Structure formats: C-alpha cells, structure tokens
Amino acid sequence: MQSSELTKTVAALLRDHDDEMVLPGAEIYSLRRGVVLLRGAFDPTQLEAAVDDAFARGERRTPHGAVQTGWYADATSKQLNYGTQRGRVYDRVETYGSNLVKLGRRALFLAQTADIELPLGLDKVATHTLLVRYDQGSRGIAGHVDDAVIDGDNDAPIVSFNFGNTARFLYADMPWNRFLGVSMKDHGVREVEMQHGDCIVWGGPARYLWHGIDQIQIGTMPAATRARLGLDEKGTRINATFRCTPELIGREAEFQTVVKNMTPAEKRAAKRAREANAAAYA
Numbered sequence: 594m595q596s597s598e599l600t601k602t603v604a605a606l607l608r609d610h611d612d613e614m615v616l617p618g619a620e621i622y623s624l625r626r627g628v629v630l631l632r633g634a635f636d637p638t639q640l641e642a643a644v645d646d647a648f649a650r651g652e653r654r655t656p657h658g659a660v661q662t663g664w665y666a667d668a669t670s671k672q673l674n675y676g677t678q679r680g681r682v683y684d685r686v687e688t689y690g691s692n693l694v695k696l697g698r699r700a701l702f703l704a705q706t707a708d709i710e711l712p713l714g715l716d717k718v719a720t721h722t723l724l725v726r727y728d729q730g731s732r733g734i735a736g737h738v739d740d741a742v743i744d745g746d747n748d749a750p751i752v753s754f755n756f757g758n759t760a761r762f763l764y765a766d767m768p769w770n771r772f773l774g775v776s777m778k779d780h781g782v783r784e785v786e787m788q789h790g791d792c793i794v795w796g797g798p799a800r801y802l803w804h805g806i807d808q809i810q811i812g813t814m815p816a817a818t819r820a821r822l823g824l825d826e827k828g829t830r831i832n833a834t835f836r837c838t839p840e841l842i843g844r845e846a847e848f849q850t851v852v853k854n855m856t857p858a859e860k861r862a863a864k865r866a867r868e869a870n871a872a873a874y875a
C-alpha cells in the first residue's frame with residue numbers, strides 16, 4: 594500500500610488544533626486501531642541530527658585512523674555483530690545522543706495525539722533504544738510479533754524509525770507465513786513503503802501487531818545523508834526502535850544479540866501477554 598492508497602490522514606486535523614506542532618508537509622495516517630504512520634513529520638534538521646546520533650553510536654576508529662560506523666563483532670572486524678547481515682545495539686535512551694532521543698519522544702507524542710487508543714503516560718515513554726543496521730542485500734526481517742521481554746511492556750507503544758535506504762513494512766492483524774497456503778494478500782497483509790525519516794508507531798490494541806520488513810532498496814538513502822556519513826553509494830538502513838522496558842534497566846548487555854523467546858517459559862509468558870492484551874482491548 595503506497596501513500597496514495599492510505600485512506601485516513603489525521604495531520605490536517607492535528608494542524609487545525611495546533612498549527613505550530615505539525616509541519617505543513619506532514620502526513621499522519623491512522624492505519625488501524627493503535628497504528629500510526631508518520632511521514633515527513635519531522636523537521637529535516639532535527640531528523641538529520643538524530644540520524645547522526647544513531648550513526649555516532651556505532652562509530653569507531655580503525656588502527657589506521659579511519660572512522661567507521663557499524664556495531665561490529667569486535668574492535669577490528671568488519672563483520673556486523675548480529676547475524677551475518679545486521680549490526681545491533683540496545684541500550685538505555687540516556688546513553689544515546691539527545692537528538693535521537695528527542696526524535697523518538699516527538700514521534701510518540703504525535704502518534705498519541707493522532708490516535709486516542711495509543712496509551713499515554715510517563716510509564717509508556719521509552720526507556721531503551723534499539724538500533725539495527727542492515728548493510729547488505731535487500732533482506733529485512735521476517736514477519737513476527739514483538740512479544741519478547743526486550744520488546745516492551747504490556748501495551749506501551751513501540752516507535753519504529755526508518756533511517757536511510759527505503760524498505761517495505763508489512764503488517765497484519767494475524768501472523769502470516771508462507772506455509773499457511775494463503776497468499777499475503779488474501780490473508781490481509783498490508784504494506785507501507787518506509788522512506789528515510791518515516792516512522793510507524795504501534796501499541797495499545799495493536800501492540801502485538803504482526804510485522805516484517807522486506808525489499809530494502811539499496812542506494813535509496815538520500816545522497817546528502819550518505820555523503821555526510823561517508824558511506825558509499827549503497828548507503829545503509831538503520832531501524833531505530835524506542836521501547837518501554839523499565840524492568841531491563843541495568844541488564845542491557847544481556848540483550849545485545851538476543852534470540853527471541855527460546856525457552857518454553859518465555860514462550861508461555863509471551864502467550865499470556867498477547868492474551869491479556871486481546872482481553873483488555875476486546
């Protein structure tokens with residue numbers, strides 16, 4: 594689904610109430626209960642400062658003095674630290690640059706203003722930021738539900754940014770996989786093209802939204818951003834998510850390369866959380 598097919602924009606409505614809060618070109622869409630897409634909704638200077646903060650978090654200087662950015666497996670390796678294609682860092686919001694943190698809070702605020710079903714409150718604000726870098730190929734991440742302990746508490750919104758290369762965000766109410774024998778379309782899987790600076794927020798009734806990423810378009814990162822960061826023409830993609838997981842404060846190192854819900858106890862806890870959410874928002 595491209596933006597022209599998105600049916601309901603709430604940007605105009607928000608602008609009517611507070612014309613200084615929403616940029617003139619912003620598009621804000623309510624995709625379904627508890628899911629908001631923010632497009633062109635951030636001041637470009639603030640957005641680029643936040644992107645710089647994200648990249649800076651992966652910065653290192655090689656023994657020859659060159660600056661590289663990544664989240665690499667070790668001090669001299671060029672192998673990303675998370676699987677064969679991804680680099681990852683997970684840490685408390687306070688440990689990142691303030692521009693990135695502010696961008697995440699602004700997105701949460703805009704989304705909560707756009708959708709009354711997105712829960713509000715200080716206990717819904719992100720405690721942690723996860724950055725995942727996708728360097729090679731066009732593979733993203735298979736469809737899944739964010740129901741691991743690291744993913745966020747209860748119904749707290751997840752704020753998810755696309756920085757750099759364009760990608761396709763797939764989502765559906767119920768999990769889909771290719772073994773179901775039903776096409777994605779018939780199953781009701783929807784798609785949104787995520788460009789540099791686009792953000793999707795989901796929470797409340799949609800907290801356990803099934804979602805995935807594919808079709809990362811190598812080389813679509815804005816040229817100015819790419820040049821500023823010293824990347825080659827392929828660019829890169831970073832997904833920044835802001836998550837509310839206060840009980841993990843102090844345990845961040847355990848979640849740098851976490852594999853989700855592996856033990857039976859973790860799987861049971863995830864199922865209980867999904868069921869409690871479904872009951873609460875029935």
Ligand SMILES: O=C(O)CCC(=O)C(=O)O
Binds near residue numbers: 725754806834
């Ligand atoms: O890369 C993305 O945009 C999605 C990442 C994701 O689905 C997740 O961290 O749960």
